[in-house]
Amino acid sequence: MEEIQQIASILATALHGNRPSNIMIFGKTGTGKTASVKFLGKELQRVDQNLQNVRFIYMNCEVVDTQYGVLQNIGNQIIINFEQRIPFTGWSTERVYNILMNKMDEEDKVFIIVLDEIDKLFYKSGDDVLYHLTKMNDDLRRSKLSVIGISNDLKFTEFMDPRVRSRLGEEKMVFPPYNAEQLRDILAQRAELAFEPGALEESVIPLCAALSAQEMGDARRALDLLRISAEIAERNGDDRVTEAHVLKAKNKIELDAISEAVRTLPTQSKLVLFSIINNDDKGNRYMTTGDVYSEYKQLAEAAGVSILTQRRITDLISEMDMLGIIHARVKSFGRGGRTKEIELSVPKMETKQILEDDEELRPLKNYRPATQTTLI
Ligand SMILES: Nc1ncnc2c1ncn2[C@@H]1O[C@H](COP(=O)(O)OP(=O)(O)OP(=O)(O)O)[C@@H](O)[C@H]1O
Ligand SMILES: [Mg+2]
Structure with a gap:
C-alpha cells in the first residue's frame, strides 16, 4: 500500500537517530490505519534491534483519554522499574511531565508516540496534552519525540488551537477506502489462517470483497x-461456505444494524417511526409530515407520553432521515408551498416487530390504528 510506504519512509529517519516529522493520519473506519501503524512499529523495532535508537509507544485514546492518562501511559511504557512507576492518580500534571521529560532524555532515543483515535482525546480533554507533547521536543536535550495521530474524523482538527494543529500535521495522510482487489487480498490472507483448504467455495472471497x-x-x-458467512454455514451443518451463505450473512448484518439503530432511538422517535409504519400499512407509502403527525398524536396519547409539537416532530423526522431509517425529500406543490414526502427505508415487517417488542412502547401493545377516514 502506498500509504504504508510513505509513513515508512518518514519513520525510517528515526533509525539514524533523527526526529521524524509528526504525522496526522486520517481515513474512514476499516481502512487499515491502526493495522498499518502497528505493523510499521513492529518493523521499526525489528530493524532497530541492534541499534536501539527508537522507542515506539502506542496507545488508544478511546481508553486513554485524559492529559494525565496519556503522560502516565507514556511514562510507564518507558519506566521498567516498578517502584518508579507513575501512579494512576495523585501527582500533579507538572510533576508527571517533568519526570517524563527526564526519563526520556536519559534514554537518548527517538520516541515515536502513536495516539490512535486522537479525536476522542481531543473531544474529552482538549488540546493541552497535544500542545505539551508536540512542544516537548524543543525541551529535550538528547532524546527526540515525534507524534503520530490517527483519526477517522476529518473535522476535529478545525476546533484545535492552530499552533497545535500545524505542529501535529507536519505530514498529513489520508487512507482511502479499500477497493475490491485489495479486500480480496486481505480476506485471502486471513482465510488462509482461519480456514481449512477447500472450506470456502472459490467465489466466496471475491463476493465478500465486492460487496x-x-x-x-x-x-x-x-x-x-466472511466470518458470519462461515458461522451460518456451520450452524446449518454445511461443510463448505457458499455464495448463498454470504448473501444470508450480508442480510443478517444489515438487519442487525437496522435493529440496533431502531432500538437505540429515543422513545418519541420510535413513536414517529411507528406512525410512519402505520401510514404505510394504510397504503400511504409516500406521506407528508402532516400525515405522520396526526398518526403520531394518537400513538403518543395511547402510549401515555407527552405530545410534541409538529415542529419537533419535523426535527425528529430529519434525524431519522440522517440515520438512514427513513427517506424524506422536500416536495413543492402549487405556489411555493412545500412539504416533505416521507418514505420508510428499512424493511417494514422487521422494523415493526422490533417496535412491537420494545419495552418502552409496551402500552401500545393492543393499539390498533384508526382506519382511514372516509369522506362522506
Ligand atoms: N492491509 C491489511 N492487511 C490485513 N488486514 C488488514 C489490512 N487493513 C486492515 N486490516 C484488518 O481490517 C480490520 C480493520 O483495520 P484497522 O483496525 O486497521 O482499521 P482502522 O482504519 O484503524 O479503522 P478505525 O478508524 O475504525 O479504527 C482489522 O482487523 C485489520 O487487521
Ligand atoms: Mg483504528
Missing part, C-alpha cells in the same frame, strides 16, 4: 462478512 467494496471499502466489515 464490501461497494459499501465502504471497510476491511473490518469485509472480514466480519
Whole structure:
C-alpha cells in the first residue's frame, strides 16, 4: 500500500537517530490505519534491534483519554522499574511531565508516540496534552519525540488551537477506502489462517470483497462478512461456505444494524417511526409530515407520553432521515408551498416487530390504528 510506504519512509529517519516529522493520519473506519501503524512499529523495532535508537509507544485514546492518562501511559511504557512507576492518580500534571521529560532524555532515543483515535482525546480533554507533547521536543536535550495521530474524523482538527494543529500535521495522510482487489487480498490472507483448504467455495472471497467494496471499502466489515458467512454455514451443518451463505450473512448484518439503530432511538422517535409504519400499512407509502403527525398524536396519547409539537416532530423526522431509517425529500406543490414526502427505508415487517417488542412502547401493545377516514 502506498500509504504504508510513505509513513515508512518518514519513520525510517528515526533509525539514524533523527526526529521524524509528526504525522496526522486520517481515513474512514476499516481502512487499515491502526493495522498499518502497528505493523510499521513492529518493523521499526525489528530493524532497530541492534541499534536501539527508537522507542515506539502506542496507545488508544478511546481508553486513554485524559492529559494525565496519556503522560502516565507514556511514562510507564518507558519506566521498567516498578517502584518508579507513575501512579494512576495523585501527582500533579507538572510533576508527571517533568519526570517524563527526564526519563526520556536519559534514554537518548527517538520516541515515536502513536495516539490512535486522537479525536476522542481531543473531544474529552482538549488540546493541552497535544500542545505539551508536540512542544516537548524543543525541551529535550538528547532524546527526540515525534507524534503520530490517527483519526477517522476529518473535522476535529478545525476546533484545535492552530499552533497545535500545524505542529501535529507536519505530514498529513489520508487512507482511502479499500477497493475490491485489495479486500480480496486481505480476506485471502486471513482465510488462509482461519480456514481449512477447500472450506470456502472459490467465489466466496471475491463476493465478500465486492460487496464490501461497494459499501465502504471497510476491511473490518469485509472480514466480519466472511466470518458470519462461515458461522451460518456451520450452524446449518454445511461443510463448505457458499455464495448463498454470504448473501444470508450480508442480510443478517444489515438487519442487525437496522435493529440496533431502531432500538437505540429515543422513545418519541420510535413513536414517529411507528406512525410512519402505520401510514404505510394504510397504503400511504409516500406521506407528508402532516400525515405522520396526526398518526403520531394518537400513538403518543395511547402510549401515555407527552405530545410534541409538529415542529419537533419535523426535527425528529430529519434525524431519522440522517440515520438512514427513513427517506424524506422536500416536495413543492402549487405556489411555493412545500412539504416533505416521507418514505420508510428499512424493511417494514422487521422494523415493526422490533417496535412491537420494545419495552418502552409496551402500552401500545393492543393499539390498533384508526382506519382511514372516509369522506362522506
Ligand atoms: N492491509 C491489511 N492487511 C490485513 N488486514 C488488514 C489490512 N487493513 C486492515 N486490516 C484488518 O481490517 C480490520 C480493520 O483495520 P484497522 O483496525 O486497521 O482499521 P482502522 O482504519 O484503524 O479503522 P478505525 O478508524 O475504525 O479504527 C482489522 O482487523 C485489520 O487487521
Ligand atoms: Mg483504528
